[in-house]
Amino acid sequence: MTLIGWLEIGLILALVFAAAIPLGRYMAAVVEGRVTWLLPVERGFYALAGVDPKTEMGWRGYAAALLVLNAAHFLLLYAMLRLQQYLPFNPEGVGPMSPRLALNTAMSFVTNTNWQAYSGEQALSYGSQMWGLTVHNFLSAATGISAAVVVARAFARGGLKTLGNFWVDLTRVTLYILLPLAVLVAIALILCGVPQTMGTSVEATTLEGVKQLIARGPVAFQEAIKLLGTNGGGFFNANSAHPFENPTALSNVLETWCEIVIPFGLAAMFGHVVRDRRQGFALFWVMALVMVACVVWVYAAEAAGNPLLTALGVDPSMGNMEGKEVRFGTPLSALFAVTTTATSDGAVIAMHDSFMPLGGMVPMFLIEVGEIVPGGVGSGLYGIVVFALLSVFVAGLMVGRTPEYLGKKVQAREVKLAMLAVLILAMCILGGTAIAINTSSGQGSLNNAGPHGLSEMLYAWSSSTGNNGSAFAGLSADTPLLDYGLAIAMLLGRFAFMVPVLATAGSLAAKPKLPPSAGTFPTYGPLFIGLLIGVILIMGGLQFLPALALGPLAEHYSLLAGKTF
Amino acid sequence: LAETLSVLDVIVAVAGTGGILLMIAYATLCDRI
Numbered sequence: 001m002t003l004i005g006w007l008e009i010g011l012i013l014a015l016v017f018a019a020a021i022p023l024g025r026y027m028a029a030v031v032e033g034r035v036t037w038l039l040p041v042e043r044g045f046y047a048l049a050g051v052d053p054k055t056e057m058g059w060r061g062y063a064a065a066l067l068v069l070n071a072a073h074f075l076l077l078y079a080m081l082r083l084q085q086y087l088p089f090n091p092e093g094v095g096p097m098s099p100r101l102a103l104n105t106a107m108s109f110v111t112n113t114n115w116q117a118y119s120g121e122q123a124l125s126y127g128s129q130m131w132g133l134t135v136h137n138f139l140s141a142a143t144g145i146s147a148a149v150v151v152a153r154a155f156a157r158g159g160l161k162t163l164g165n166f167w168v169d170l171t172r173v174t175l176y177i178l179l180p181l182a183v184l185v186a187i188a189l190i191l192c193g194v195p196q197t198m199g200t201s202v203e204a205t206t207l208e209g210v211k212q213l214i215a216r217g218p219v220a221f222q223e224a225i226k227l228l229g230t231n232g233g234g235f236f237n238a239n240s241a242h243p244f245e246n247p248t249a250l251s252n253v254l255e256t257w258c259e260i261v262i263p264f265g266l267a268a269m270f271g272h273v274v275r276d277r278r279q280g281f282a283l284f285w286v287m288a289l290v291m292v293a294c295v296v297w298v299y300a301a302e303a304a305g306n307p308l309l310t311a312l313g314v315d316p317s318m319g320n321m322e323g324k325e326v327r328f329g330t331p332l333s334a335l336f337a338v339t340t341t342a343t344s345d346g347a348v349i350a351m352h353d354s355f356m357p358l359g360g361m362v363p364m365f366l367i368e369v370g371e372i373v374p375g376g377v378g379s380g381l382y383g384i385v386v387f388a389l390l391s392v393f394v395a396g397l398m399v400g401r402t403p404e405y406l407g408k409k410v411q412a413r414e415v416k417l418a419m420l421a422v423l424i425l426a427m428c429i430l431g432g433t434a435i436a437i438n439t440s441s442g443q444g445s446l447n448n449a450g451p452h453g454l455s456e457m458l459y460a461w462s463s464s465t466g467n468n469g470s471a472f473a474g475l476s477a478d479t480p481l482l483d484y485g486l487a488i489a490m491l492l493g494r495f496a497f498m499v500p501v502l503a504t505a506g507s508l509a510a511k512p513k514l515p516p517s518a519g520t521f522p523t524y525g526p527l528f529i530g531l532l533i534g535v536i537l538i539m540g541g542l543q544f545l546p547a548l549a550l551g552p553l554a555e556h557y558s559l560l561a562g563k564t565f
Numbered sequence: 566l567a568e569t570l571s572v573l574d575v576i577v578a579v580a581g582t583g584g585i586l587l588m589i590a591y592a593t594l595c596d597r598i
Contacts, residue, residue, distance in 0.1 A: 071585035
């Protein structure tokens with residue numbers, strides 16, 4: 001580890017934290033209807049869609065609207081991917097995706113996962129990239145933020161059965177938050193050298209005299225929302241490691257900033273919406289402390305290098321550089337690996353499959369605990385609120401009082417719904433991995449034997465269920481088992497988690513808001529922050545430590561004994 | 566179109582769309598908890 005490495009990491013995190021707090025205040029104003037600079041456009045959409053913005057929905061109506069819209073968009077995207085050869089903006093004449101790959105890809109982008117079992121520059125037309133994937137990057141991000149807004153409103157309201165209007169939240173989040181930020185970031189990326197062109201591939205002659213086709217396309221705008229919306233699906237197969245997606249040191253700072261600024265901002269927004277900023281900062285601190293600890297862990301693991309290569313006389317001063325861009329090195333690769341898995345982004349600037357076993361374990365663990373520190377846009381906030389409810393429940397058990405969170409009594413129903421949401425993730429990740437690893441098809445997808453092979457499969461199911469989308473890239477993912485199986489995991493990981501959260505919001509909104517009393521457990525101080533971190537780590541450990549012991553931990557100790565896989 | 570689309574498309578499209586819509590039934594179950 002070097003001082004320059006720490007300064008690089010520190011600078012990026014400082015830029016994020018400095019921007020997230022005012023952004024949170026702005027987002028609160030947006031979701032409370034106080035921002036109106038695009039009101040004519042907004043009203044135009046409502047008129048076009050026949051939406052009455054003043055009509056509020058209960059949680060079931062809100063969930064139904066959200067699910068119907070996403071189902072319709074799945075169908076639309078599936079049709080686009082299957083029929084792209086007939087659609088405009090296909091200058092390279094790309095053919096249709098296979099039905100099972102189109103299913104996997106459509107589910108992936110509708111659920112904010114962006115798992116890519118294909119190579120973007122070869123399998124997709126420009127039209128599919130723009131109207132298919134980029135549009136769904138906005139839609140899935142706005143869906144997640146809308147669900148998080150509902151959870152925040154549930155604590156702000158007392159004795160009400162309504163939580164807002166899904167169509168209004170979706171429109172306002174897209175118009176006032178995602179679109180302006182994405183346009184600004186896309187312009188900045190173009191200035192950094194990211195292409196935004198409808199021109200076809202260009203032919204270049206290499207120094208050896210070989211002809212090479214260099215793919216390009218409308219990259220910058222997709223890149224911007226890919227990161228801001230914690231989507232992660234790259235225009236190119238190499239994702240943000242590709243010099244056309246992430247050409248300079250400055251673009252890398254911007255891309256890392258984009259991944260985490262909205263999730264941290266949403267924690268600050270939470271405090272504004274519930275009218276107690278300390279509550280938002282408590283969640284903010286939990287997110288920041290766990291994420292920074294993970295950055296330190298991964299940087300330390302990668303900077304130490306591979307002891308087997310060091311024993312052969314390789315200079316270890318640059319750390320483990322397999323699978324990393326020399327221009328980014330170990331510190332920025334470690335930071336990006338954490339920010340992309342602490343959120344549900346899944347973009348990569350280095351190959352996680354090539355990380356040291358202990359370095360690769362942390363991204364996997366961050367996804368498995370639910371990507372809540374700071375988490376995906378929206379999903380991170382409502383995910384950490386689920387853990388906050390469980391934390392006050394645990395605290396209530398310890399002192400024998402009915403737990404409360406933000407003036408709402410947390411009773412059996414909320415705890416059952418929270419546990420349902422949490423257990424769905426574990427069931428998909430561990431169950432899916434166990435089934436896949438025991439089939440000949442699953443074993444045939446692995447690129448490595450032993451514990452590293454298990455890690456590849458475990459990471460795939462964790463990434464899909466957690467709607468992350470990054471991969472231990474050795475896995476051959478375009479097989480019937482993984483295309484269909486991971487599509488189911490993405491669906492359940494997104495909506496089977498979100499629906500109980502919305503049900504919890506409905507239940508909490510209907511309860512009266514109680515004033516704090518002398519016996520109220522303060523949920524903004526260091527004690528609560530420590531408790532919440534403990535609950536997150538203990539629940540994650542209880543569920544996933546056995547699997548991690550068989551994968552990355554076993555690989556680490558095998559490596560120390562001189563054995564690789 | 567007939568050369569591109571097949572019965573598998575119908576099955577896959579219905580399964581994916583139906584899978585998301587099935588979550589509405591799941592929401593009804595959550596309501597009973």
